[in-house]
Amino acid sequence: KNEVEQSPQNLTAQEGEFITINCSYSVGISALHWLQQHPGGGIVSLFMLSSGKKKHGRLIATINIQEKHSSLHITASHPRDSAVYICEHPRPEGAQKLVFGQGTRLTINP
Amino acid sequence: GAVVSQHPSRVICKSGTSVKIECRSLDFQATTMFWYRQFPKQSLMLMATSNEGSKATYEQGVEKDKFLINHASLTLSTLTVTSAHPEDSSFYICSAEGQGYGYTFGSGTRLTVV
Numbered sequence: 001k002n003e004v005e006q007s008p009q010n011l012t013a014q015e016g017e018f019i020t021i022n023c024s025y026s027v028g029i030s031a032l033h034w035l036q037q038h039p040g041g042g043i044v045s046l047f048m049l050s051s052g053k054k055k056h057g058r059l060i061a062t063i064n065i066q067e068k069h070s071s072l073h074i075t076a077s078h079p080r081d082s083a084v085y086i087c088e089h090p091r092p093e094g095a096q097k098l099v100f101g102q103g104t105r106l107t108i109n110p
Numbered sequence: 111g112a113v114v115s116q117h118p119s120r121v122i123c124k125s126g127t128s129v130k131i132e133c134r135s136l137d138f139q140a141t142t143m144f145w146y147r148q149f150p151k152q153s154l155m156l157m158a159t160s161n162e163g164s165k166a167t168y169e170q171g172v173e174k175d176k177f178l179i180n181h182a183s184l185t186l187s188t189l190t191v192t193s194a195h196p197e198d199s200s201f202y203i204c205s206a207e208g209q210g211y212g213y214t215f216g217s218g219t220r221l222t223v224v
Contacts, residue, residue: 033213041148041201043215086153097169098144100153 003027006087006101014109019074021104023087032070034061035086037103046072046085077108112138114206116216123194123223131189131219133204139184140206144213145177148201160187194223 005024013019023032031050037043047054047061049070054061058077063070074081084103091097113136123129133143145157145166158174160166160181168174176198178190187206191198203218 035154035215041203041218041220043154043203043205043218045205045213045215048212088154098156100155102153 003091003099004087004089004101006085006104008104009102010105010107012107012109013077015078017077017108019077019081019106019108021072021085021106023070023072023101025068025070025087025089025099027091028068029065029089031089032063033088034070034072035088037084037086039083043086074106079108079110082107112206112208112211112214114140114204114214114216116204116219118219119217120220121222123221125195125223126193128190128192129194129221131191131202131204131221133187133189133206133216135185135206135208135214138206138208138211138214140187140208141184142207143181143187144205144207145179145187145189146203146205148203154203157189191221194221196223199223 003026007022033048034046035043036046049063058075060073084105086103087101088098115134117132143160146154147157148154156169157172158166158168158179160179162181162184166179181187199222201218201220204216205213
């Protein structure tokens with residue numbers, strides 16, 4: 001079992017739909033990071049969260065530390081939201097090591 | 111906002127040559143820089159972490175003599191792929207962390223070794 005599991009791996013939706021991407025992890029962590037990778041490869045850091053919920057524009061990220069689960073929501077989705085979304089967290093022990101999910105490829109059709 | 115400039119964006123080199131990739135924080139001091147590699151249709155993989163003025167910490171399985179990382183100043187880190195081989199062809203990306211700036215990613219470098 002991967003340390004970080006994302007679901008779904010691929011998601012296609014129509015413009016305006018509410019989107020949910022899930023991230024489950026297997027070890028106790030202090031924080032989780034959501035990244036957005038655009039088709040050209042560029043990456044944007046969306047959220048770093050350690051508890052509760054964070055909101056930025058149409059994006060909402062939640063985390064439940066006890067259940068080892070985080071979700072990324074997009075409201076009123078738009079074709080420009082089409083990207084790969086990746087969750088990542090530091091590995092608790094050892095040096096600065098990061099564990100990445102395999103990514104969720106989101107396509108929003110107009 | 112914080113900007114990280116990564117250069118070059120694309121490079122093609124011959125097998126056996128070395129390639130240097132630069133990652134520069136433009137408007138903040140990057141106390142820590144991270145270097146990642148991404149193969150097609152795969153997720154990111156952390157290669158190494160570097161702190162200004164000290165040796166980089168390499169992830170397991172990453173050859174430090176092949177992937178030379180230098181973080182000589184608070185605004186510049188370089189990754190040199192030495193004696194490149196076709197299997198080193200990949201997308202390399204850096205990110206920088208500075209106090210109060212979180213993580214900012216460079217735009218990536220697509221390396222093709224022929």
